[in-house]
Every structure is written in structure tokens, then in C-alpha cells.
Amino acid sequence: MGLVMADDVLGLGLQKIQREIDDAFDAILPVPDDARAPLVEAMRYATIGGGKRVRPMLLVTVAEMYGASRQAAVRAGAAIESIHVYSLIHDDLPCMDDDDMRHGKPTLHKVHDEAIAVLAGDCLHALAFDILTGTEVSSDPFIRAELVHALASASGHNGMAGGQVMDMVAEKEQFDLRGVTRLQQLKTGALLGAAVEMGAILAKVPEDGRTHLRNYARDIGLAFQIADDLLDEEGDEEKAGKALRKDAQAGKATFVSLMGAEGARAQAHALSQQAIGHLSGHGEEADLLRALARFVVERDR
Amino acid sequence: MGLVMADDVLGLGLQKIQREIDDAFDAILPVPDDARAPLVEAMRYATIGGGKRVRPMLLVTVAEMYGASRQAAVRAGAAIESIHVYSLIHDDLPCMDDDDMRHGKPTLHKVHDEAIAVLAGDCLHALAFDILTGTEVSSDPFIRAELVHALASASGHNGMAGGQVMDMVAEKEQFDLRGVTRLQQLKTGALLGAAVEMGAILAKVPEDGRTHLRNYARDIGLAFQIADDLLDEEGDEEKAGKALRKDAQAGKATFVSLMGAEGARAQAHALSQQAIGHLSGHGEEADLLRALARFVVERDR
Known part of the structure; x- marks a missing residue:
């Protein structure tokens, strides 16, 4: 019952943040009445509607846990989502992964041209x-500068981008488990870690009070990616809204190819539990983070 | 004689900043001992050696004019140059301008692959x-946040990127002089303006003391672009280190096609003089800016 309730809370929480992030991009990106219109239309296509918004959810939840304003946190959440979306646009390009579908709709270079996709990214x-x-994010310039620093690095x-290059190399060289873990810590983990860090920065959590949050982020980051590898292997393309089975086709080492599906699943769940363990000092104000830790390994898209 | 001396001063100034920016990138970009090595090699290839470094020169000159530390200004200069270089890398991609040469050497996607070029950018x-x-740029977080704001916007x-999209549209629609001016104010002018603005931010020049600097930047930005159009029409490909005559081939409206070569040349010189006029309140501490205003219209590359 606790689990079901937690998941309801998470479901509602995700719906709420998805609406807020959509609204933020809608407000931030009015279409100009000049030749830049197709560019801004492309930016809106990529940012509004679609996407789980896991990074903004993490950022906003941590910020609110420590008493920061939700409005400011949503704004910062739109910033980290903007980085995530740009990376997907560039990742999907013909010279990169050459993907046709993303979030259940055609990728940006399929609806606009490639040049617009590069520039919109x-x-x-x-x-x-x-x-x-x-x-709007903060009246304190120190906080603004710290947020930029966390996101840029x-x-x-x-x-993230360093991890993407490692991922390209992984198609040619066989990485071992340590190599794949390092790759994923950069490719996915760094930005999930930044989401938590940015929430803590916004709420002025002191440096030495962030260790358990960083450990939480590291564990769910890895769990998230193992779940992604499992989805790539076993998932439903329609639900995922993108092409799957690409890693196996490319002969790339993944958590699943290295640990087997059952081993990978067990590891993802262990990491999820370990992530929840890092929150033991918190009461119910951290329930959303706990639910998120379960969600990242149980999701079907 | 005064002119020659001013040009010597400028020549030495440009040589100095070119060396300093090369050194900054060399220090900032050590090659990591992992699979990201080809990425960082690509970033070094694009940033070290080559390029006039006009934007860092503007930034550093304004910062020093008002007493800011040169070391900090060079660091901020590397940041604006980093943006300039990324935009050139993406601009040269096959799906964009498809250029083979830049600063007299093969473009990045020609020596590495396209995916690395996208990611290095x-x-x-x-x-x-x-x-x-x-x-290293500033101990004052307000200054750091202001610098980021000026550069990001x-x-x-x-x-800049909005101007690039307008430039793509200009290949299909015929822009008039007003349209081309607006396009170039975004494509080239915005970043040159940011260079001057960032120098003023670093040196804590109050908002209301920046008007003449902004006017100077606006005028040399336009003069710079008119000179670029003239070089594209009349220049030497070897000296320029890149392909020329591309605008005419694309049938694109430029300052030269709209005003004629002589009209464009006269306009560039008038803007250069007007830019120098905005500096009338300064003594010889602004001589480098005056020399730069002449250089942007007299350069052969």
C-alpha cells in the first residue's frame, strides 16, 4: 500500500512538473515575427510536450525539500532540461546515432532540416x-554563478558530452564493466548529479550537507542507465517512443551484455535500494526522491 | 606616421593576445588519458593556433582601459573565443556551409569525423x-553571473545563432539592406558587442558609462561584416585561409550586392570613423580600440 501510494504521489508529481516545464518553455520561447521563426518553432517542437522530465523533477524535489521556492526551481529545471534536450537533438543527427523517432514523434532533423536541428540544439x-x-532563478548572483558552474561542468x-564520445568509442573497442560504468557516469550520471546539486545550490544547502545527496544521485544515475540498457534489450519500441535494440546491433558492451539481463536487473534494484538508503536521515519530505529511485528501475519507457 | 605606429601597436597587441589565448586553451584543455582523448584533441585543434582573436582583443582592451586585470580578461577572452570557435565548427559542417578550409587548415570534420566535430563544438x-x-575570471560572483548572461544572450x-538562421533564410529570400543589416547585427554584431560588454563588466564600468562603448561595438560590428562581404567578393583565398565567393554563388544578398563594392567600401570606412568618434572622450588609452576600428575595415583576411 505504501508503495502504491508512493507511486501515485510520484505519478502526480511527474505530471505536475511536466506541465510546469512545458509552460516555462512556452513562456520563454515566443515565436519572433522575423526570419528566426523556423528556429524558434524547432526549439519549441523539441522542448514542449514529451520527455519524462526526470532531471527537473530531481532538481525541484531537492530544492523544495530544503525550502527553496518551487517557482525558481522550475525555472532552473527548464535550464537543465534545455541541456538534456539539446543533447538529444544532436545525438539523433544522421552523423551521430541517426535516429528517426524520439518521445514518440519524428526527430527534429526529420521535420525540419539538419542545419536547423544543429542550430536549434x-x-x-x-x-x-x-x-x-x-x-527569476535567484536574486543572489552567487547562486546564479554556482548553478551555471554546476551545469556547464x-x-x-x-x-555528458565526454561520455557521449566514450560511447562512440565503445562501438569500436570492447569496454569492460569498469569502462562502461565510467562511461555512463559521465554520459548520464553527470547531468543527473547536476540536477540534485542544482537543487541543493538553490536551497543553499551547505557543501558538507550534500554528500548523501551526491551519493543518492550517483546510485540512481547508474540504476537509470542499467534500466535503460534493459529497456534497449527487452523494451517495447512503441512505449519507448524511439528505436531500440541499437546497442546489440552495434555489438556494443552494455551492462546487459556484461552482466546478463538477470544480473543487470538485480544490480539496478540493489542500486535503487542503496540510493534510498542514503536518504535515511530524511523523513517523508524525501518520499518523492525515494519514489523516483524506484521509478528509474521500474519504468517501461 | 601616426597611422603606421598605431598599426604597429595593433600588430603587437594582436600577436600578444594570440599567444595568450593559445596558452590559455593549452592550459585549460589537457588531453585526458582515456577514451575522450580524440575529443579533447579536436577541441585543441580548433582553438590553438589560427584565428585573428578580434573578440578577445576587444574584451581585453576595454577591460584594461578601465583598470581590470589583464590575466582575468584573457581568461574571459578565451571564453568568448570558445563560443566563436564552436560556432565556426558547426557552421563548417556538411549540413551547414560544408566548408573544407578554415584559418588555412582543413576544417575539423575533415580531420576528425563529423560526429566528433558536432561534439567538440x-x-x-x-x-x-x-x-x-x-x-580565475573574478572573485566576485556578480561579475561571473553578468559575464555568463552577456555571453549566453x-x-x-x-x-549569433539567430543570425545564422536568418543567413540560411537569406539564401532563399532576397533580403533588402535593412534585412541584411539586422541579420548581421545578430550574426556578427551580437558577439562583438558582447566582447566589449564583457570587458566593461570585468572592469565594473557602470551601466550608464557603457553607451559609447556599445555604440563603438555596433559600428565596428557592421564595418567588420561589410569588410567581410568585400573580402568574400574580392579577397585572396590563400590569405583568407578559407573558401571565398560563396555568397555570390548562393545568390545571397550582401552589403556588396546591395550597395556595390565602392558603396560598401565607403560605408565601411564611414562606420569605422564613426566608431572612432565614439571614443572621443578617451585619451591614448583607447588607441588600440581606434586601431582596431581601422583594422577591421583594412584587413586582408
Whole structure:
């Protein structure tokens, strides 16, 4: 019963943040009455509607747990989602993963052209930092600068994009479990970690009070990616809204190829439990984070 | 004689900043001992050696004019150059301008593959904001946040990248002089304006003391682009280090096609003089900016 209630709370929480993030992008991206209209239309297509919004959910939940304003946190959530979406747009390009479907609709370069997809990704990248330096996020410049720092360092060559390059290399060289873990810590983990970190920054949680949050983020990041590998192997393309079975086709080492499906599933659940364990110092204000830790391994998309 | 001396001063100034920016990227981008090595090699290839470094030069000159530390300004200069270089890498991609040469050497996607070029551009984009939020740039978080804001808003859909989309549209629709001016104010002018603005932010020049600097930046930005159109029409490909005559081939409206070569040349010089006029309140501490205003219209590359 507790589990079911927690999942209801999570479901409602996700619905709420999805609506808020959609609204934020709608407000931030009015279509200009000039030749840039197709660019901004493309940015809106990619950002509004679709996506689980896990990163904003993490950011907003941590921020609220420690008493920060939800409105400011949603704004910062739109910034991290803007980075996530730009990375998906570029990842889907013909010269990268060459994907046709994303979130159940055609990828951006399929509806607009490739050049617009490159530029719309670039603009969403810049938009993230533009949002974070607005006073709507915080009246405290120290907080704004810290948010930018957390997001920029997690998304560049020492974070997400660095992990993507490792992922490309993994198609040629066989990585072992340590290599795949390191790759995923950068590719997915860094940005999930930044989401939690940014929530803590917004709520002015002191550095030495963030260790358990970072451990939580690290564990759900890894659990998230193992679940992704399982979905890629066993999932339903329609529910996932994108092409699956691509890693196996590319002969790429994944958690599933290295640990077997059952081993990977057990590991994902262990990590999810371990993540929940890091929250033992919190009461029910952390229930959403606990539910999220379960969700990342139980989701079907 | 005065002119020659000013040009010598400028020549030495440009050489100095070119060396400093090369050194900054060399220090900021050590090659990691893992699968990200080809990515960071690509980032180094694109950022070290080559490029006039006009944006860092503007930033550093304004910052020093008002007493800011050169070391901090060079660091911020590397950030704006990082944005400029990422935009060139993406601009040169096959799905964009499809260029083979840049700064006299093969474009990044020609020496590495396209995927690495997309990701190296993305990483340089993130790197810019990572640099700006480092304490090496400023110990004052307000300044760091303001620098990020100036750069992010000048490079996104309301700035440089928005101008690039207009430029793509300009290949299909014939823009008039007003349209081309607006396009170039975004595509080139916004980032040159940000360079001057960032110098003023670093040196804590109050808002109401920046008007003449902004006017200067607006005028040299336009002069710079008119000179670029003239170079595209009349320049030497070897000196330019890139393919020329592309606009005429694409049948695109430019300052030269709309005003004629002589009209464009006269306009560029008039703007350069007008830019110098905005500096009348300054003494010889602004000589480098005056020399830069002449350089942007007299350069042969």
C-alpha cells in the first residue's frame, strides 16, 4: 500500500512538473515575427510536450525539500532540461546515432532540416545559461554563478558530452564493466548529479550537507542507465517512443551484455535500494526522491 | 606616421593576445588519458593556433582601459573565443556551409569525423560558461553571473545563432539592406558587442558609462561584416585561409550586392570613423580600440 501510494504521489508529481516545464518553455520561447521563426518553432517542437522530465523533477524535489521556492526551481529545471534536450537533438543527427523517432514523434532533423536541428540544439544550449542567469532563478548572483558552474561542468567534455564520445568509442573497442560504468557516469550520471546539486545550490544547502545527496544521485544515475540498457534489450519500441535494440546491433558492451539481463536487473534494484538508503536521515519530505529511485528501475519507457 | 605606429601597436597587441589565448586553451584543455582523448584533441585543434582573436582583443582592451586585470580578461577572452570557435565548427559542417578550409587548415570534420566535430563544438560551447564561472575570471560572483548572461544572450537565438538562421533564410529570400543589416547585427554584431560588454563588466564600468562603448561595438560590428562581404567578393583565398565567393554563388544578398563594392567600401570606412568618434572622450588609452576600428575595415583576411 505504501508503495502504491508512493507511486501515485510520484505519478502526480511527474505530471505536475511536466506541465510546469512545458509552460516555462512556452513562456520563454515566443515565436519572433522575423526570419528566426523556423528556429524558434524547432526549439519549441523539441522542448514542449514529451520527455519524462526526470532531471527537473530531481532538481525541484531537492530544492523544495530544503525550502527553496518551487517557482525558481522550475525555472532552473527548464535550464537543465534545455541541456538534456539539446543533447538529444544532436545525438539523433544522421552523423551521430541517426535516429528517426524520439518521445514518440519524428526527430527534429526529420521535420525540419539538419542545419536547423544543429542550430536549434546550439540555441537550447545557450538558452540554459541564459535562463540560469536571470533573476527569476535567484536574486543572489552567487547562486546564479554556482548553478551555471554546476551545469556547464556536468555537460561539457568532463561530463555528458565526454561520455557521449566514450560511447562512440565503445562501438569500436570492447569496454569492460569498469569502462562502461565510467562511461555512463559521465554520459548520464553527470547531468543527473547536476540536477540534485542544482537543487541543493538553490536551497543553499551547505557543501558538507550534500554528500548523501551526491551519493543518492550517483546510485540512481547508474540504476537509470542499467534500466535503460534493459529497456534497449527487452523494451517495447512503441512505449519507448524511439528505436531500440541499437546497442546489440552495434555489438556494443552494455551492462546487459556484461552482466546478463538477470544480473543487470538485480544490480539496478540493489542500486535503487542503496540510493534510498542514503536518504535515511530524511523523513517523508524525501518520499518523492525515494519514489523516483524506484521509478528509474521500474519504468517501461 | 601616426597611422603606421598605431598599426604597429595593433600588430603587437594582436600577436600578444594570440599567444595568450593559445596558452590559455593549452592550459585549460589537457588531453585526458582515456577514451575522450580524440575529443579533447579536436577541441585543441580548433582553438590553438589560427584565428585573428578580434573578440578577445576587444574584451581585453576595454577591460584594461578601465583598470581590470589583464590575466582575468584573457581568461574571459578565451571564453568568448570558445563560443566563436564552436560556432565556426558547426557552421563548417556538411549540413551547414560544408566548408573544407578554415584559418588555412582543413576544417575539423575533415580531420576528425563529423560526429566528433558536432561534439567538440558542443564541448567548447559548455567550456565557455565553465571558464566564466571560475574564480580565475573574478572573485566576485556578480561579475561571473553578468559575464555568463552577456555571453549566453549574445550567442543564442536572440543573437549569433539567430543570425545564422536568418543567413540560411537569406539564401532563399532576397533580403533588402535593412534585412541584411539586422541579420548581421545578430550574426556578427551580437558577439562583438558582447566582447566589449564583457570587458566593461570585468572592469565594473557602470551601466550608464557603457553607451559609447556599445555604440563603438555596433559600428565596428557592421564595418567588420561589410569588410567581410568585400573580402568574400574580392579577397585572396590563400590569405583568407578559407573558401571565398560563396555568397555570390548562393545568390545571397550582401552589403556588396546591395550597395556595390565602392558603396560598401565607403560605408565601411564611414562606420569605422564613426566608431572612432565614439571614443572621443578617451585619451591614448583607447588607441588600440581606434586601431582596431581601422583594422577591421583594412584587413586582408
